[in-house]
Amino acid sequence: MNAPKPTKAYFYGTCLVDLFFPDAGMAGIQLLQRAGVEVVFPEGQTCCGQPAYNCGFFEEARAVARTQIALFPEDLPVILPSGSCAGMMKHHYPDLFRGQPEEAAALAFSARVYELTQFLVDVLEVRLEDLGQPVKVTWHSSCHALRDLGLKGQPQALIGQLAHVELAPLARERECCGFGGTFSVRHPEISGAMSCDKAADALATGAEVVLSTDGGCLLNVKGVLEAQAAPMRVQHIAEFLWERTHAR
Amino acid sequence: MSDARPDSRSAILARLRAAGSGGPLPDLDTAVLERRRWTPAERVRRLRQGMEAIHAEFLEARPDDWPAVIRAFCEREGLRTLLFGPTTEAGRRLAEAMAGSATTLRPYDAPVETFKAELFQSVDAGFTTTLGGVAETGGLLLAPGPREPRLLSLVPPLHLALLRASTIHDTLWSAIRALGWGQAAPQNALMISGPSKTADIEQTLAYGVHGPKRLVVALVDDLPGSPK
């Protein structure tokens, strides 16, 4: 017997989706709602704190993270349209709050965190019906989704459910796109070289669109493709899935 | 001068102790090593496969004819000198079999200083016995010593090694345990899996960079049930 599927969940928008990919946020909420989940979007969301954490400014990261944890008091799953932010909340909050007064609360919170595709596949076991035109896409795994969070093919499984979508894998699917947060501006030369290689890899697949679950990677690859005037779009997986599966 | 700087020693150890990194020792779960087990015949097959992949060569022999097999090999290859340890049982049998051969048997029975230049410049091959082999990856186990010196398997351009099929162990781990090296390690112990090699130039494999250019294993089939 499977556990009963949750009927209510929190949605955490993340700062990058909020500012750059609001359609992806909307789509994520709708994908959950369609699967029978009542979505709660608490006011007061800002950022998971990862940028400061990754640079070693733990007090600053904690000050922000503390306010975010407080927004999710009920024992409900917390769904993020980002592998990186979910990885931060799930795997680095316990470190960040070790020995702090909020440690127990942080641990309890972390245990409830899911990345969107992870939740759709592993918990909700959604089945998607493809209503779109045939299209060829490629998939970029964000490093944090892959290695911090341990995403294991859930996005590809969802894409695989779409009858008219051909998934052309990247030659180096597991390689970093070069974003790396502050790395992209502290070491712009190395980051740029990695990003250009990722864009070239994507272009070589012949896909029309490169999909990912992380705003940082999307912003990065999009910037490179645009700078090269390359004929390829980037899109957040949530937006892509919703676009193809809802009746207009 | 076994310890020129006792002050350094105590300072280092004091710093390490001060760190006081306590905590329980994690368990060693060796299941992944223990389940690598094969039948004797399979061990032979794996060892050969592993070593042939890295250019070791094999001569097939029986317990009664291996000296003759080695003699035939030496003569076929036109080896002029074969260095060996004369005091092992295998060495004695080899000496008998090589009597009158075009290949001269040269005993390694004096300190290397007495013939170092000759060793480096005019010995064609060295013969050693082995203590066994390793099936998992391929490899010969040797413990050089007074009877079979260390350089016998290193300096001559061809290393000829005698391996009895019955002495092949499953893994390096099981071999170390079975040979008791963890209790009393030989002065020098070796695992040798092939001829000397390098890939330091553009990752292109080249053999015989410093040590033997060829490793030839005389593999004696002494498994029970094998044709005598």
Next chain:
Amino acid sequence: MHGETDMNEGGPSGRFAPSASPLVHPHVVTERSPATTSDLSFRASAAKALGDVQLRANFRRAMDGLMAKRAAQFPDPGDLQELRDLGTAVRARSLLRLPELLEQLEASCSRNGIQVHWAETCDQANALILGLLQAKGATRLVKGKSMVSEEMHLNAFLESHGIESLESDLGEYIIQLDHETPSHIIMPAIHKNKGQIARQFSQKIKDAKYTEDVDELTALARKVLRQKFLEADAGLSGVNFAVAETGTLCLVENEGNGRMSTHVPPLHIAVMGLEKVVARLEDVAPLYALLTRSATGQPVSTYFNLISGPRAEGEKDGPREVHLVILDNGRSRIYGDPQLQATLRCIRCGACMNHCPVYTRVGGHAYEAVYPGPIGKILTPQMEGVGLRHDLIHGSSLCGACSEVCPVEIPIPDILVRLRREATHADAGSKVAGKGTGRTAAEDLAWRAWAAVLKRPGLYRFSVWFATRFRRFIPGGLPLLKAWTMSRTKPLPAPRSLQERLRSEGLPRV
């Protein structure tokens, strides 16, 4: 690839003439005191390396090959994980008992006739080795690979005292001829192609004709080096693992130069970092299995050489004396921190560099450090000072490809984050070298401002509103944006943020 030649310890020739090569930056520090400022710039040297198309192609091809070969050696993810867990446990146990194991190693070695010496600093270790050589009147030393000796800049030191210190590993020999340092800890000459090596050999080896044939080049080196082995007064090696119970020094190699260096000359000196000790000989087996497979995708090296003593009574060869120099050089300080201690688990396989997207693109010299790549990024700053190497610890996207393949599961990204912390904060109780010396008022202010905004939803909302409304007017000249737009267009915020839409439209209803 079998380039690990000597997978052991892996060490290089010295930087005795660092300025002779444009690839090497003058940076000779033996005893390093944590510095606060630095003219070392990973960013600048990486940028230069990125401009070298041939170099990038060489590394990419080499690293692709190494990754594929490693993967082929671990076909079963379950077995791999079990083996990694075992290897990690062996190393963790060794570190937990480090002081007692070192004492036991010393006692076992002494019993076996190996003389043990301790050095707190590279200078002490160099002086010790010089003393041992001078006591024997030795003027010709042949070396197997040893990264620790590279740490010590031993070659330069000995040359300055009139002792020839010759690298005998082929890759090390190649770079020593050019006065270069290794660009990889296992494959030191991986940055060179055979044309370069051919030219170099024809110019620098007596009577050598120009050839690009790898077998002929190898034969040339063999001829020169065998004469050197024959004539050497002493040999030096690193140590891959030192076994406390049996007093055994384990060396992993493919070429045989390690055996030549340790068995032919009358004097053998081994150098090791103090973390290399393991309790039992059988504990070495899983580490060895992980090392060769992780390093070069080999199930087994050509030679695994276990040395438990000098020439014994009745033996006809082998060194008359064996000495072991145990070097600290900052390791005991690293050991003092429970999190950073994991750095010392490293078995120097180089898999982290083979899998690193940064290393693959810039190569080893760009790091301006003895240890390049991800392990170098955490080791070098801890040895030399985190402030001094601030840009090195930020030269990572934290992608985690390194820790994913690390055979002893060193959490390199977590340690990088911790070192970023240490570089910018002088926390009481921290023992990290140079802690707090990378702090700048600008960065400090930036993060404070960041937190001030993000912990106040109203301020955040206003900032987002501002960014969306003026999205096309963000000045491209802002320093961070300028860096970003070197390869990319300016990021364009959406016209209205997700939260703004949710506030005005409410949640969507499906």
